[in-house]
Amino acid sequence: MATVSFKGATRTYPGTTKPALNKLDLEVEDEEFLVLVGPSGCGKSTCLRMLAGLEEVNEGRIFIGDRDVTDLAPKDRDIAMVFQSYALYPHMTVRENMGFALSIAGMPKPEIEERVNEAAKILDLEPYLDRKPKAMSGGQRQRVAMGRAIVRKPQVFLMDEPLSNLDAKLRVQTRTQIAKLQRDLGVTTVYVTHDQTEAMTMGDRIVVLKDGFLMQVGTPQDLYDNPQNVFVAGFIGSPAMNIIEAPVIDGNVRLGNKSVPLPAATAAALAATGAKRVILGFRPEDLRISDSENAWPVEVLIVEGLGADAYVYTEVELPGGKQQVVVRTDGRTHPRRGSMLGLEAIAQHQHMFDAETGERLPT
16 A cells, blocks of 8 residues: 655645645655544645645645656546545446446456446445446445556545545544545555535544644644644544633633632643733533532533433623533533533643633643
């Protein structure tokens, strides 16, 4: 298989002055499943299309293994791409769709048949080889698109939001199948999605992009536990991290009429810059209901019951007005809408960010 390297890769579309992808430096390891995530327009699909050869690289270079593929045609890059829209030929059977690229390449029919049968077995498509796409479900069509990529035995798989056309239940099933398939085949894979839950459950590492810039790259757990800036903190996790900007008074974060002590390392970092405000972040599961005198009094506005868990939506009174705060509780014993309760953050799981730059502060 192969590694993939982006070295200062930049793409600026004609008629624009702002790069869609700005000086990306990124190394994808051999056999790694790397997921690109970010909001619409962040550059994730541009990145994938540059690697595929479908978009021009205005600056920088792209390597697959030791080979500079920056100026190579897509057909010469030894990659296979799976699209959101399946892109199957409606007049061809599953067998013909899966083997079409090999036929065009002039591969002998017996070898094509062997590869197609092998891929069909891996994907549980053997009963459907003589069907046409219109007689198949969305999930089955997506597996055919996967099979078409597998038979080519490429060095790199590229997947551009392949599950977005599937319903919720099928999306969960198919993402598990894709992750297992990638592990079994050991093919280096770059996967684009807007769904951060997909990213968390599928990727060996996640790349978070915003406005064409790389925000952070790391394992799913690393991004969840140690976001390097406010953007990553708010983007990774569902529901999102609670993020509150508040004043710092005498080494404490002031939340309404209550105070949260700053960690010593955070207080020292703020003192060094003279900052009077800080951004405090905490996950819904890192809040607890408490009757302590230091707890923040809040009213329960909405409760989302999910069976084992429930998400309780409340509001905290701050100097600038009220701000929503979400807490995860036991789904069987959660508080009722309209009730009053106290909230406390678990100190060791708080996240601190610079109010000016948004960058993580030491804790």
